[in-house]
Amino acid sequence: MGRAPCCDKANVKKGPWSPEEDSKLKEYIEKFGTGGNWIALPHKAGLKRCGKSCRLRWLNYLRPNIKHGEFSDDEDRIICNLFASIGSRWSIIAAQLPGRTDNDIKNYWNTKLKKKIMGVVNSSSHEQRKPSNSNLFQSPLQTPPSIFNGNSNFYYTQTRSFMGLLADHHESINPKSSSLLNNTVSTTTTNTSLLQAQDQGLMGPMHHYQVKDNFLMFGSGDQPSCSSSDGSCNQISYGNKEIHEYEYDTTGTRSVGSSTNCEMIMENYFYNGAHEDQNQKFMFGAAGSCVNGPNGWISTDQKPNVLSWEDNQLGFGLEEVKQLVSNNNNACNNIIFKY
DNA sequence: AAGATGAGCAACCGCGCGGAG
DNA sequence: CCTCCGCGCGGTTGCTCATCT
Numbered sequence: 001m002g003r004a005p006c007c008d009k010a011n012v013k014k015g016p017w018s019p020e021e022d023s024k025l026k027e028y029i030e031k032f033g034t035g036g037n038w039i040a041l042p043h044k045a046g047l048k049r050c051g052k053s054c055r056l057r058w059l060n061y062l063r064p065n066i067k068h069g070e071f072s073d074d075e076d077r078i079i080c081n082l083f084a085s086i087g088s089r090w091s092i093i094a095a096q097l098p099g100r101t102d103n104d105i106k107n108y109w110n111t112k113l114k115k116k117i118m119g120v121v122n123s124s125s126h127e128q129r130k131p132s133n134s135n136l137f138q139s140p141l142q143t144p145p146s147i148f149n150g151n152s153n154f155y156y157t158q159t160r161s162f163m164g165l166l167a168d169h170h171e172s173i174n175p176k177s178s179s180l181l182n183n184t185v186s187t188t189t190t191n192t193s194l195l196q197a198q199d200q201g202l203m204g205p206m207h208h209y210q211v212k213d214n215f216l217m218f219g220s221g222d223q224p225s226c227s228s229s230d231g232s233c234n235q236i237s238y239g240n241k242e243i244h245e246y247e248y249d250t251t252g253t254r255s256v257g258s259s260t261n262c263e264m265i266m267e268n269y270f271y272n273g274a275h276e277d278q279n280q281k282f283m284f285g286a287a288g289s290c291v292n293g294p295n296g297w298i299s300t301d302q303k304p305n306v307l308s309w310e311d312n313q314l315g316f317g318l319e320e321v322k323q324l325v326s327n328n329n330n331a332c333n334n335i336i337f338k339y
Numbered sequence: 340a341a342g343a344t345g346a347g348c349a350a351c352c353g354c355g356c357g358g359a360g
Numbered sequence: 361c362c363t364c365c366g367c368g369c370g371g372t373t374g375c376t377c378a379t380c381t
Contacts, residue, residue, distance in 0.1 A: 014350080015350075015351095015374095015375085016349070016375080017349090017350090036366095038367070039365085039366065039367090051366085051367095052351085052352090052366095052368090053350075053351075055367080055368085056349085056351080057349090057350085060349075060350085088370065088371090089369090089370085090369075091368075091369060102368095102369075103348085103349075103350085104348090106370075106371085107347070107348055107349085108347095111347055111348075112346090112347085
């Protein structure tokens with residue numbers, strides 16, 4: 001049994017709004033407001049429209065201070081940064097751009113900005129990527145990497161997409177200092193370009209990777225939102241999963257988070273040869289409960305659900321990482337490594 | 340000149356969430 | 361608690377206009 005329709009479909013007009021309808025709706029709302037009930041509004045305003053249609057028309061077109069026309073470079077940057085950080089949460093992105101609507105931004109992204117960025121990728125990818133991890137941008141794997149033999153039932157999936165943010169000196173949306181919750185954004189981005197390597201035609205959880213200085217940061221999941229376990233909004237969660245908490249310093253990146261299903265990241269990381277330096281060290285942690293293990297960070301539940309690497313700190317070597325991942329029948333959701 | 344194709348954008352659809360009862 | 365229902369959101373559709381062949 002399906003959901004009951006929000007209105008009588010047979011008796012409502014659909015399609016483009018006429019100037020008369022626009023003025024009726026505008027006049028009514030300016031006079032009486034929405035009354036907190038969009039469903040009842042069209043009848044009161046004398047419109048043969050669905051309440052949802054009225055709401056959309058008002059929000060996207062009729063309400064005051066709506067900005068139409070070209071997006072500025074600054075707006076482009078904000079959209080790119082936020083998309084890289086939180087994905088297609090258009091309403092949140094729109095909240096950072098006064099006068100712009102989520103629909104506008106969504107259309108702009110889908111029709112122009114995405115292509116613009118792809119152009120940047122195509123023209124800049126060769127000189128900007130270093131050989132050690134350039135293959136992270138390659139096509140999805142067709143077979144599971146050998147290190148996951150025996151666990152391939154959960155380490156491998158054919159559906160994925162990737163996008164990433166590459167910056168020479170990039171300060172991404174730092175949940176610690178600029179909260180999406182309080183509607184402020186600090187995007188002091190300079191020389192920023194956005195890379196997107198989104199596999200054509202594949203659907204699945206969006207994976208993000210960003211570069212902050214010399215570090216790549218990964219996260220994955222669906223239904224991203226901002227949340228906090230301590231009230232300070234220093235974590236971003238995706239659905240019911242807390243993904244990561246970032247702290248930055250001048251020498252490196254520290255990541256704390258929890259979740260599962262980072263198999264694709266791990267897969268690419270190992271399979272594509274980003275681990276070729278056998279001296280690389282990895283570090284593990286879990287949200288809010290990291291302790292210093294003998295070789296670096298390890299989560300209290302012993303699951304490597306956050307993985308980071310810094311070459312000048314104690315950590316696990318590649319073989320230990322493989323062993324841990326294998327032993328725990330699990331993987332991390334974030335991977336941070338220097339490139 | 341006319342049909343085909345693509346781009347841009349307004350509007351629709353269906354679902355999840357949360358508040359009210 | 362549980363159910364219902366409206367709101368808001370993201371994804372998708374379809375119309376219009378521009379460009380290409």
